[in-house]
Amino acid sequence: MSFNIALSGVNAAQKDLDVTANNIANVNTVGFKESRAEFADVYSNSIFSNARTQVGSGVQTATVAQQFHQGGRLSTNNALDMAINGNGFFVMSNESGSTDRTFTRAGAFSLDDQGFVVNSRGNYLQTFAVTESGTPASLSLNATKPLQIPERAGIPKQTDTVNGSMNLPAKTPGLDPAAFDPTDAKTYSSSTSVTIFDSLGEPHTLTQYFVKSGTDNEWQMFAYVDGQNALGVVTDPDTGNPVLTDPADPTSTTRRTLDLTFDANGKIASPDPARIDTIGLDFENGSDTAQVIDIGFDSITQFSAPFEVGRLTQDGATVGRLTNIDVGPDGTVAATYSNGTIEKLGIVAMARFSNEQGLSQIGDTQWRESLLSGEAIVGQPNTGTLGKIDSSKLEQSNTNLTTELVDLITAQRNFQANSRALEVNSTLQQTILQIR
Template identity: 60%
Template sequence: MSFNIALSGVNAAQKDLDVTANNIANVNTVGFKESRAEFADVYANSIFANSRTQHGQGVQTVAVAQQFHQGTLMFTNNALDMAINGSGFFVMANETDTLDRTYTRAGAFKLNDQGYVVNSMGRYLQVFDANENGTPTVLALNATKPLRIPDKTGEPRATTAVNTGFNLPSNAGIMDPADFSPTDSRTYNASTAITIYDSLGEPHSLNMYFVKEADGQWQSFTYVDGNLVQQGGNDSAPIEFDASGNMTTPAAPATLTLDNITFANGAQPIANMEIRLGTVSQYASPFEVNELSQNGSTVGRLTKVDVDANGVVAATYSNGRTEKLGIVALATFPNEQGLIPDGDSQWRQSLLSGEGVGGQPNTGSYGRLNGAALEQSNTNLTSELVDLITAQRNFQANSRALEVNSTLQQTILQIR
């Protein structure tokens, strides 16, 4: 019996050494969570035995429990690196079209050859679809999809509206609109320009010229690529002000509508483009433009990717557009220690862990997401070295117990 007791002690010490060695080996593994060997004594008794004189029968390993406390954050220069500060796991998938999910705290991500965000093992980071206000459309783990970052925005968008606001000088000289020529600055009082886009994404110059024909009365001429664009069948559109400098014509909502705009490159004509007049005034101050924008865009190339604390992944493109590509999905479990290790610092759901629940970072009990950061291993090297010495001493002590048992039995066998 004593042989078995000592042998169980040797096995337990070996298990403790194995767990400690694994923790030490992964001290620099991103997202690694240390483990702890847990033991219990072995005891057997019957109703006919004297429990006061019964001894134990050794030791057994009851669990190798993972410790999911927070690791130290290390900041990097990679925008796709992510670290969870708090509860939750990143949701991963082996394929783009599978519902099989694994979970990890290792946030070292990169792009593959198809633009998907993957980890070093090629598994795909899962995200929720995002609304315009940065909230998920659906909060469910089976509704997540792989995060893909396109290197361009897609199809160009033709300009259909220009937003502008300006002040026309009330003390400007009066001119005859019949003498207006866009090539002669002496025939108009003020002008401004903006770049618009056709259906092919090609840029064009839209110029607006203003001619004061009487006190409080102006005419607006619009040209695209040097060609006059009519407004309501006329060459120009009136803009009028009252004695306080407030615009009265056109009436609110103040809009100038351009007739059909055609292009020489074969792009689709733009019908009824709106010049939306915001804050337009006529004061005794110089001509000043306080607003000028348009809603078209050309094809843009990826310039930057950002991930905020709420997990919103936003891509910025060279044409000025910013697109929300998704929200990084996090998962929590009723019993984290019930997760089954899957290697590569990843885990799988089990009956002991309970059902995973998906959520958005930085909401409720879900941790905050840090972009351009990694969570380091939570292994405390000093503690592990002390544990290593303790396990070694336990192993030696149990080995000595085996040796003593062997000596005693040898002595008994030599009795004649």
């Protein structure tokens, strides 16, 4: 019996040594979680046994429990490197179309030859589709899909809206709008311009000219694109009628004008909003001839101050190339293009479990759900109990090397002590065998 007891102690010490050695070996493994060998004593139970004199039967390994506390974070220069600050796991799949999911804390990701975000084993990082409002389209594990960084150029977007904020000087001398000539600065009071884009991404210059009429608080705005004014009939959104250059001439609709009237406080009186539609632009390059540019003002005033443009923006964009990838704390992956557009590619999927220690280890710092762990509960990072994403960082192993070295010495002493017990038992049996 004593041989078996001592042998169980040797086996337990060896198991402790194995677990400690494995922790030490993975001290530099990204996303590694240290383990702890837990032991239990062994007793033979019987209804006729005397508990007061019963001797134990040794020791057994109860479990090798992984410790999922947070590891340190290491800063990197790769935006695709991600660390989870808090609870949760990245969701992975071994094939792009597979529904088999594994889970990891190791966020060292890179791109494969097709632009998919993968780990060192080629497994695909899973994301949720993102809506226009920036929220996940579906919080379902089976709805996740591999994250792919597009190689194509940013798609151009034609200008639909131009908005501005400006002040027109109240003391500007009146001019004759009928004499307006964009090539003669004496025929208009002020002007400003902005670059707009057609459907092919080609830039054009939209210039707005402001003419103070002879009547107080009344202005006319002329809009030209690339110096051309014959760009279609203009309609007033308030009335739906064409805006005429000459009210007496119903055919004079090609010069795009808008009458602006201000009240005694310098605020716009009509039209409100001050907005026109330019219809039927033709840039003679094969672009969309039905492009409509809505010209409006977020704020336009007539104060006794110099002409000033506070803001002039448009919503179009030319062709762009991928310049940057950003990953937000909420897991949103956004691609930035050289044309200034930002495209949301997806939201990193994150999962948590009721019992993390019940997860099945499959190697490569990855786990799979089991009956003990419970089903994966998926969600968006930085919501609920799920941690946030730290981009350009990696979670290091949570192994404490100093503690492991102390545990290594302790396990070694236990091994030696149990080996000594075996040796003593062997000596005693040898002594008994030599009795004559």
